[in-house]
Amino acid sequence: MSVLDRAESRPGVARTRAEEEHRKTLLLDPRPQEELNTMVLEAMQRTGREYWVVVGVLAVLALGGFLGAWLYMILTGVGVTGLSRPNYWGIFIASFIFWIGISHAGTFISAILRIFGAEYRRPITRAAEMMTTTSLLVAASFLGIHVGRVWVSYWIVPYPNQRGLWPNYHSPFLWDEMAIITYLVGSTLYLYLPLIPDLAMARDRLAGWRGKLYRAMALGWTGTESQWHHLNLAIKVFSVVIIPVMFSVHTIVSWDLAMTKAIGWRSSIFAPYFIVGAVYSGLSAAITVLIIARSSMKLHYFIREEHINALARLVLIFSFTWTYFFFADFLTEWYGGDAAGHTLITLQTVGQMAPFWWTMLFFNIVVPWLTLWNGRIRRSPIALLLITIGINIGMYLERYIIVTGFLRRNHTPFNWGDYAPSVVEIAIIGGSLCTFLLLYALLSRLVPLIPVWEVREGQLTHGLRRVGRATVPTVAELEE
Amino acid sequence: MAEDKYRWGMVVDLDLCTGCQACVVACHAENNVPTVGEVETARRRSMHWIRIERYWHGADDELRAEFMPLLCQHCQNAPCEPVCPMYATYHDPNNQLNIQVYNRCAGIRYCGVNCPYKVRHFNWFDPYFPEPLNEQLNPDVTVRRRGIMEKCMFCIQRIRRARDEARARGEPFNTEEVKPACVQTCPTDALVFGNLLEPESEVARLARSPRAFVLLEDLGTEPSLFYLKRGESYVRTG
Numbered sequence: 011m012s013v014l015d016r017a018e019s020r021p022g023v024a025r026t027r028a029e030e031e032h033r034k035t036l037l038l039d040p041r042p043q044e045e046l047n048t049m050v051l052e053a054m055q056r057t058g059r060e061y062w063v064v065v066g067v068l069a070v071l072a073l074g075g076f077l078g079a080w081l082y083m084i085l086t087g088v089g090v091t092g093l094s095r096p097n098y099w100g101i102f103i104a105s106f107i108f109w110i111g112i113s114h115a116g117t118f119i120s121a122i123l124r125i126f127g128a129e130y131r132r133p134i135t136r137a138a139e140m141m142t143t144t145s146l147l148v149a150a151s152f153l154g155i156h157v158g159r160v161w162v163s164y165w166i167v168p169y170p171n172q173r174g175l176w177p178n179y180h181s182p183f184l185w186d187e188m189a190i191i192t193y194l195v196g197s198t199l200y201l202y203l204p205l206i207p208d209l210a211m212a213r214d215r216l217a218g219w220r221g222k223l224y225r226a227m228a229l230g231w232t233g234t235e236s237q238w239h240h241l242n243l244a245i246k247v248f249s250v251v252i253i254p255v256m257f258s259v260h261t262i263v264s265w266d267l268a269m270t271k272a273i274g275w276r277s278s279i280f281a282p283y284f285i286v287g288a289v290y291s292g293l294s295a296a297i298t299v300l301i302i303a304r305s306s307m308k309l310h311y312f313i314r315e316e317h318i319n320a321l322a323r324l325v326l327i328f329s330f331t332w333t334y335f336f337f338a339d340f341l342t343e344w345y346g347g348d349a350a351g352h353t354l355i356t357l358q359t360v361g362q363m364a365p366f367w368w369t370m371l372f373f374n375i376v377v378p379w380l381t382l383w384n385g386r387i388r389r390s391p392i393a394l395l396l397i398t399i400g401i402n403i404g405m406y407l408e409r410y411i412i413v414t415g416f417l418r419r420n421h422t423p424f425n426w427g428d429y430a431p432s433v434v435e436i437a438i439i440g441g442s443l444c445t446f447l448l449l450y451a452l453l454s455r456l457v458p459l460i461p462v463w464e465v466r467e468g469q470l471t472h473g474l475r476r477v478g479r480a481t482v483p484t485v486a487e488l489e490e
Numbered sequence: 491m492a493e494d495k496y497r498w499g500m501v502v503d504l505d506l507c508t509g510c511q512a513c514v515v516a517c518h519a520e521n522n523v524p525t526v527g528e529v530e531t532a533r534r535r536s537m538h539w540i541r542i543e544r545y546w547h548g549a550d551d552e553l554r555a556e557f558m559p560l561l562c563q564h565c566q567n568a569p570c571e572p573v574c575p576m577y578a579t580y581h582d583p584n585n586q587l588n589i590q591v592y593n594r595c596a597g598i599r600y601c602g603v604n605c606p607y608k609v610r611h612f613n614w615f616d617p618y619f620p621e622p623l624n625e626q627l628n629p630d631v632t633v634r635r636r637g638i639m640e641k642c643m644f645c646i647q648r649i650r651r652a653r654d655e656a657r658a659r660g661e662p663f664n665t666e667e668v669k670p671a672c673v674q675t676c677p678t679d680a681l682v683f684g685n686l687l688e689p690e691s692e693v694a695r696l697a698r699s700p701r702a703f704v705l706l707e708d709l710g711t712e713p714s715l716f717y718l719k720r721g722e723s724y725v726r727t728g
Contacts, residue, residue, distance in 0.1 A: 094533050094534035095612075158597015158612065158637025158638055158639075159596050159636075162596050175594070187575070270573070272604070421706055422705075424543040
């Protein structure tokens with residue numbers, strides 16, 4: 011429980027000290043508003059030579075790997091991958107699931123923590139929401155990369171046409187497409203709404219092309235009472251509405267697999283298992299991004315060790331939950347599965363998938379369980395950077411094992427076959443990572459990465475007021 | 491004609507199959523199925539719409555090979571059909587056939603993942619017909635381009651032609667006339683084709699045989715392909 015609750019029982023000095031600590035996580039050492047604004051605006055314009063070198067390298071890799079290798083595959087055929095007859099789906103679908111998983115962090119941090127009133131969310135929501143939007147774009151592109159004829163893939167969209175054809179609503183793939191489009195639109199709007207006051211703040215302080223851009227994007231925000239009222243109402247509604255959409259996305263992604271007759275895939279536990287895995291890897295990625303953004307953009311005032319600590323606690327909880335689901339899924343297959351299911355288990359534990367399988371367990375269970383219980387490790391940015399990158403390697407391997415491992419064996423042994431990604435596939439996968447980083451790097455210099463008004467709101471509502479000689483909490487805090 | 495209702499089916503007598511692969515060659519010739527070459531075949535990308543699966547039985551002295559021809563099972567409850575978002579995998583209600591609409595396919599390969607028999611084939615590259623195979627392409631069948639799924643359709647071009655010719659002559663359609671290329675070619679008559687809805691057709695009679703079974707019956711796919719069990723004690727009747 012929080013420091014405050016523990017302090018409840020102990021009066022006097024301890025309470026004051028605990029409260030002070032709590033206030034530090036809420037950034038309750040307020041500085042003048044203009045100073046906050048300047049800090050965020052400076053961070054946004056921090057585009058030195060290093061930044062452009064990084065962006066340039068990422069752009070080359072993204073163009074070459076992502077677009078170049080993909081174009082080569084379009085022009086020659088999907089045969090340039092390592093796919094073959096039993097392995098019709100490969101690393102592209104695994105990557106698709108991975109990036110969809112990353113996109114869950116934004117909604118989780120921003121919407122769920124907002125609804126539950128977790129105060130530490132304030133400065134980190136924007137960074138997480140931006141991750142949602144960019145990773146969703148990368149994920150959606152994998153649907154196009156995967157298919158054999160990308161030039162006709164628009165047929166999946168239900169639009170009236172002269173042939174009277176309509177997509178098949180029985181197919182989980184179509185549900186998937188609907189859920190992703192809904193989530194992409196929803197999360198982009200959800201990113202945009204709380205951005206408006208910050209864009210207006212930037213508009214008032216910057217000239218040139220930025221000024222023009224923010225003028226258009228701020229939609230004439232002046233900060234009147236009625237505007238604030240409408241904005242708060244819209245954010246409240248969106249926070250509630252976006253949560254079921256988030257759940258629907260990874261549920262349906264898991265159903266892509268769970269609705270089939272493939273051994274190991276047909277499992278009723280897949281939907282919650284995938285959602286927990288998605289939030290687990292998404293939260294870890296959020297920590298990675300926050301640590302990098304914090305040091306590269308000098309945001310130490312806003313993003314503190316306490317925020318990383320709070321997120322790391324959540325990561326540990328999700329590590330426990332993920333392990334529980336993994337164990338339940340594995341145990342039922344091992345105990346009750348048929349011969350074909352047992353070949354799959356052998357393949358994973360001691361067979362050709364074993365290096366991936368054990369690495370996954372190491373990064374997803376062993377490392378977090380041994381380190382994250384320790385408060386000092388949770389507050390150390392370097393340690394957490396390594397741990398969270400490890401967790402995402404583990405989660406990527408989990409998707410790789412589930413998608414490509416389970417297809418290798420089936421009911422008819424004549425049709426067993428192995429799979430290894432080809433150079434083209436690896437180039438596209440690497441390129442997609444660079445594309446994500448590139449989009450994020452560009453976006454981080456285009457919009458304020460810290461929601462200044464939300465931080466300020468937190469400081470005002472939880473601040474202390476001096477009345478005469480006494481120091482009293484603000485009314486908002488007493489109401490809670 | 492709406493009243494035309496058929497359920498095309500096939501019976502494979504495992505006792506009679508010698509594993510000679512003539513059906514495979516016939517199918518390639520009839521349906522313009524490309525040969526992909528040694529390298530791609532070794533990578534498990536061969537495209538035989540009908541293939542002879544070979545299983546070893548026994549060990550050492552007792553070792554013997556057993557053959558099982560495997561083609562699309564034309565399931566009545568086909569796993570490949572609902573998962574296709576494009577309706578490229580389609581159930582023909584008049585013929586009870588599992589039809590692949592080539593020009594509707596976008597190559598998502600969901601059907602191939604969900605097919606428990608693994609009888610659906612993907613065009614990994616554009617088809618290539620080396621000399622002199624390019625001279626013998628069947629004009630009744632489209633050549634499929636890269637990026638789409640294809641599979642056995644019980645030589646539906648032959649079914650349609652036989653039905654249309656009977657209609658043109660003004661005669662009733664005798665379903666026994668239709669023979670897919672593999673059935674026509676099989677030297678031991680191990681393959682029997684016909685309309686399962688006519689109780690007296692040979693295929694319907696054989697499908698009722700005590701030797702008859704369907705593959706992976708517990709999956710509930712209701713295939714239209716029946717296998718006659720192998721075994722010396724049985725004598726084929728009918």
